[in-house]
Amino acid sequence: MNDQNSNEPFDELMRRALRDEADRIEPADALPEIRARAHAQRRPAARRPWLLTAGVATVGTAAAIGAFTVFNGNNNLANDGDAVAGPGTTTSASGVPQSQTPSRVTPSPAPATLPPTTLPPTTSPAVKTSRPTDRGKPEQSVASAVVPVYWLGQQLGTPTKSTARLYRTWSKVSGHPAEEAVRIMTTKQPEDPDYYSVWRGAAVNSVTRSDGVVTVDFKQLPKTTLAPDLANVATQQLIYTVQGALADDTSAVQITQQGRAGQKLFGQVDTSAPLGRAQAADVQALVWITSPSEGAVTGSKVTVQGTANAFEATVNYQLTNLKTRETKKSFTTTEEGQKFSPFAFSVSLSPGPWQIDAYLISDADGSITNTDSKTIVVK
Structure with missing residues (x-):
């Protein structure tokens, strides 16, 4: 009670002071000032x-x-x-x-x-040396199939002996058609002695397909070094054979050795990237005999068939009896000129061994430019 009474004068003084201060304040309209301050604070934020x-x-x-x-x-x-x-x-x-x-x-x-x-450096597709490849799916196995096999043949009328052309033969195979066709091309001897292959020593491993590319993998590629022109045609020999066996002339062919690309084929051809099919007129023989085959035994009436890309559609031929030297010589025409087109002619021959030659003649100087020949026996 005593403490409370002692504080009464102080409390009373504080109350009086606050009342006096309130009485001195005169109210004024501050709303315009408040709005001005608020507007001044918003403008910088809206501008930036x-x-x-x-x-x-x-x-x-x-x-x-x-x-x-x-x-x-x-x-x-x-x-x-x-x-x-x-x-x-x-x-x-x-x-x-x-x-x-x-x-x-x-x-x-x-x-x-x-x-x-x-950016991190990327590898250019053109710089692919000894790289592993995706072999893809193996080709389907068949019980029996007839596949084309291409060979090289000397082209006449050229300044160098290294110039060759592709000639096609047919072979019966079983198993994987393209793989077997390559195996024939690299290990067998063609029946026609005018044909040959520079793929000796090569050993094919597999033929697979993936995303429009056919990969031909070899256990061992040929080690022979060839002149550039011959190396290019020999490479096309493989491409034409593989594409022919697969009935696909659009898919590029990737050549590998033990699963890796980049080796120089025949010392000339870069295999780091898939290779495409060359134009037929650049690598195929411009005339070849498709029937009869080499060494065939026939009757006296012989029909010769072939294919040629001939100037003015003209194909010349000569048949020679190798025993009596009897000769028959003339010409025939292809169904169309200046493009690969079939031709045929028939002759009557006496018994004995005969050589059939079909050839093209240069319109510039009359020289023989392309030829194919077959030897038969007439009974």
């Missing part, structure tokens, strides 16, 4: 929204800030296509890499995209 965005982005990674600067601050770079995308990047229709196009400018935990000058 990027400041708020940058403030939020600071909390994120530097990658998000970099993306904002490139794609919103420099439209020319965003439309430079490959200059921005770099190798191995998918681009959208506008030319901006799809993987780099931001849907909005927000902080992102993703790592920053490297600029074009610092």
Whole structure:
């Protein structure tokens, strides 16, 4: 009670002081001042929204800030296509890499995209040395099939003896048709002594297919070094044989040794990438006899059939009895000129061994330019 009474004068003094101070205050209309202050505070924020965005982005990674600067601050770079995308990047229709196009400018935990000058180096398809390859699926096995096998034959009327052309024969095989055709081409001797192969010493391992490419893998490639022209035609010998056995003249052929590409075939041909089929007129013989076959035994009436790419559709022929030297000589025509087209003619022959020659004559100097021959026995 005593403590409470002692504080009464102080409390009374405080109350009186507060009343006196309140009496001295004169009320005024402060609403206009409050509105002016609020308006002054809003204007900077409305004028610089990027400041708020940058403030939020600071909390994120530097990658998000970099993306904002490139794609919103420099439209020319965003439309430079490959200059921005770099190798191995998918681009959208506008030319901006799809993987780099931001849907909005927000902080992102993703790592920053490297600029074009610092992209990791990529391996060029042209630089593929001794690389492993995807062999794909093996060809389907068959009980029996007749496949084409191509051989080399000397081309007449050329300045060098290394010039050759492709001649086709047929062989019956079982198993994997293309693999067996290559095995015949590399290990067998053609029936026609005018034909030959430079693939001796090669050992085929498999023939497989994947994504439009046929891979021919060898346990061992031939070690022979050839002149460039002959090496190219010999390479086409393999390509034509494989494509013919597969009935597919569009798929490229990848040549490998023990699963690896890049060896120089015949010391000349780069095998680091799949090889395509050359134009027939550049590598095939311009005239060949398809029937009768070498060594055939026939009756006295003989029909000769063949294919030729002949000037003015003219194919010349000569038949010689190798025992009596009797000769029959004339010409026939192909169904169409200046393109590979069939021809045929029939003759009556006396008994004995005969040589049939079909050939083309140069319209420039009258020399024989291309020829094919077959030896038969007439009973």
